[in-house]
Amino acid sequence: MSYIAPFANKRLQIAEIRLSGSPAANGYFTFHSLIDDTFDTAPTGLNSATLTLPAGNYIFRAFMDITRSSTNDNYVFKWEAGGTLIGVEGRTAIADNIRSDAAEVPHDSTSSISLKLKCTSIEGSAPTLTSESRAFIWRVSN
Amino acid sequence: MSYNQRTTTTVTPFAQVTNSSNWGIGNTFQPDTVSETWLTSVTGGYEFIGKGYMFGFLIPTGIAISAVGVGDDTTPDRYTCGYYFYPGNAGRAFSDDEFVNYGTTVRHRKVDPYYWPQASDQSRINVMRVEG
Numbered sequence: 001m002s003y004i005a006p007f008a009n010k011r012l013q014i015a016e017i018r019l020s021g022s023p024a025a026n027g028y029f030t031f032h033s034l035i036d037d038t039f040d041t042a043p044t045g046l047n048s049a050t051l052t053l054p055a056g057n058y059i060f061r062a063f064m065d066i067t068r069s070s071t072n073d074n075y076v077f078k079w080e081a082g083g084t085l086i087g088v089e090g091r092t093a094i095a096d097n098i099r100s101d102a103a104e105v106p107h108d109s110t111s112s113i114s115l116k117l118k119c120t121s122i123e124g125s126a127p128t129l130t131s132e133s134r135a136f137i138w139r140v141s142n
Numbered sequence: 143m144s145y146n147q148r149t150t151t152t153v154t155p156f157a158q159v160t161n162s163s164n165w166g167i168g169n170t171f172q173p174d175t176v177s178e179t180w181l182t183s184v185t186g187g188y189e190f191i192g193k194g195y196m197f198g199f200l201i202p203t204g205i206a207i208s209a210v211g212v213g214d215d216t217t218p219d220r221y222t223c224g225y226y227f228y229p230g231n232a233g234r235a236f237s238d239d240e241f242v243n244y245g246t247t248v249r250h251r252k253v254d255p256y257y258w259p260q261a262s263d264q265s266r267i268n269v270m271r272v273e274g
Binding site: 089138140 | 153154155156157158160177178198199264265266268270272
């Protein structure tokens with residue numbers, strides 16, 4: 001007789017990734033470098049626009065830190081997984097008089113995930129990301 | 143920090159509450175979209191019984207000063223970190239616009255408006271369920 005533990009242990013994991021790039025509208029930001037992580041297996045695809053993550057349960061969060069030449073220069077951005085936009089959008093400062101700061105979404109997958117961060121629109125001219133722009137990816141294995 | 147999952151292995155501890163259109167006004171407004179069934183409906187919001195961390199933003203579509211009530215029952219705490227505003231007419235003290243709560247009964251129950259025209263459909267409440 002076998003016994004399957006009803007309460008599987010799950011470890012809450014996080015990866016902090018620096019974001020960079022200067023995309024036009026409908027372009028993608030770059031997952032510049034891994035600041036730190038506690039993942040079972042570190043994400044791959046750094047220094048590119050596509051991050052590959054192992055199967056799991058996730059919540060993705062992205063924040064931009066910017067400089068701008070005009071007060072109305074702002075990015076609006078949203079997560080994309082497997083080619084589909086997901087979740088709610090983030091905005092730098094007060095884009096189009098609306099403030100939302102972070103793009104956020106929970107996401108589950110039983111296979112690996114191709115993750116992108118898309119610039120869905122630009123108010124005014126594109127601002128410039130500083131080195132403090134970040135993606136925070138929380139995970140548990142599924 | 144470890145996460146000890148008590149239900150099936152396919153259930154995620156991460157959830158998000160949103161609304162398919164702009165959010166309404168008043169204490170009993172309930173967003174219509176919740177990503178996980180372990181968040182159950184209560185008047186004016188959603189809850190689960192257990193330890194968790196909740197955070198999110200309400201996004202005004204016009205001049206607004208308001209707060210989100212979290213983590214309690216019919217008279218929830220009013221978190222200053224939940225104040226949000228349209229800066230063209232901010233006549234009240236405000237702080238960061240992300241509201242956060244950690245507790246043993248994680249519940250979003252009430253939106254407490256001072257002046258609330260409407261909140262965008264990009265508003266969100268996120269929950270990280272942490273049991274142990």
